[in-house]
Amino acid sequence: MKVLGINGSPRARGNTGRLLAEILHGVSDAGAEVSAVNLSEYTIEGCVGCERCRRDLTCTRRNDGMTLLYPRIVEADALVLGSPVYHYNVTSLMKAFIDRLYAFYDFTDDRPRGYSSRLADRPRKAVVFAVGEQADPADLGVALEALSLPLRPLGYEVVAELPVLNCFEPGVVGKKEGVLEQAYRCGRDLAAGLSGTMVL
Ligand SMILES: Cc1cc2nc3c(=O)[nH]c(=O)nc-3n(C[C@H](O)[C@H](O)[C@H](O)COP(=O)(O)O)c2cc1C
Numbered sequence: 001m002k003v004l005g006i007n008g009s010p011r012a013r014g015n016t017g018r019l020l021a022e023i024l025h026g027v028s029d030a031g032a033e034v035s036a037v038n039l040s041e042y043t044i045e046g047c048v049g050c051e052r053c054r055r056d057l058t059c060t061r062r063n064d065g066m067t068l069l070y071p072r073i074v075e076a077d078a079l080v081l082g083s084p085v086y087h088y089n090v091t092s093l094m095k096a097f098i099d100r101l102y103a104f105y106d107f108t109d110d111r112p113r114g115y116s117s118r119l120a121d122r123p124r125k126a127v128v129f130a131v132g133e134q135a136d137p138a139d140l141g142v143a144l145e146a147l148s149l150p151l152r153p154l155g156y157e158v159v160a161e162l163p164v165l166n167c168f169e170p171g172v173v174g175k176k177e178g179v180l181e182q183a184y185r186c187g188r189d190l191a192a193g194l195s196g197t198m199v200l
Contacts (some may be wrong), residue, residue: 001194003027003187004076005036008083008094012038015131015173016082019164019183023080023127026187032077032194037069039093046096053103057118066100073101077194078125079156080187081147085132088141098150105154120155127190129162129183131173137163159193160186 005024009016017038024034042065050061059066073079081098083090090098101119108114128151130143140163148158162183167173173180 001032001078001191002076003032003034003078003080003190003194004072005034005080006082006094006097007036007038007040008081008091008097009038009131010040010091010093011084011170012040014084014170015164015167016084016129018171018174019129019131019162019179020080020082022180022183023082023129023187023190026184026189027078027080027191028187029184030188030191030195032191035072037072039065039097042066042068044093044096044100047099047102053105054107057103059100059103062100066097066103069097070103073104074119076124077122078127078190079151080127080129080190081151082129082131083143083147085130085140085143088139088143090130090143090146094147098147101150101154115153117153117155124156125190125193126151126156126158127160127162127186128158129160129164129186131164131167133166133168135166137165140165159190162186 005020044065083094128147
């Protein structure tokens with residue numbers, strides 16, 4: 001079982017990266033293979049809606065970071081998507097990444113178009129989390145939905161949505177034992193779900 005973590009923060013050593021590491025730690029302790037990507041280290045252009053992926057079954061408009069990431073997404077049994085909250089939403093890095101997943105859809109020719117996802121070829125799971133500085137969950141805005149809603153029609157069962165509050169300085173979440181434990185459990189439960197076993 002392979003789990004791919006995606007860090008949508010421009011700060012590689014920030015709170016999102018720290019939490020992602022903790023979730024993946026739980027995943028690997030439960031026996032699955034993990035890898036992680038900092039989107040800030042890749043150039044990922046936004047989707048331009050050219051629809052060339054209809055014909056080519058991948059994005060041939062851009063030869064950028066997604067060219068490297070598409071095969072890793074295909075081979076992963078699960079994704080962990082984490083983003084800082086920027087203005088009640090995900091970061092532009094994460095939004096560009098999600099929009100470029102459009103290349104996995106097959107559409108029919110009628111209007112409105114019917115669609116199916118080539119990532120729905122087998123059971124896939126996902127965990128999403130969003131990190132914000134404010135204490136009120138309302139200040140996370142639509143970030144969690146912005147992560148989870150696009151994943152479902154793509155073929156992922158989103159098994160956990162984790163809101164993380166009160167984190168501003170880069171890495172401060174590392175001092176919040178309870179949050180780290182929750183993240184670790186999330187990862188462990190994800191791996192257990194993938195292998196169909198129970199973790200007691
Ligand atoms: C441009 C920008 C917009 C932000 N908007 C919000 C927000 O709407 N709500 C919130 O709770 N925190 C907001 N924050 C705070 C970040 O979400 C917070 O510092 C987070 O811990 C950053 O994660 P990172 O360390 O992984 O980069 C914003 C920060 C920036 C730079």
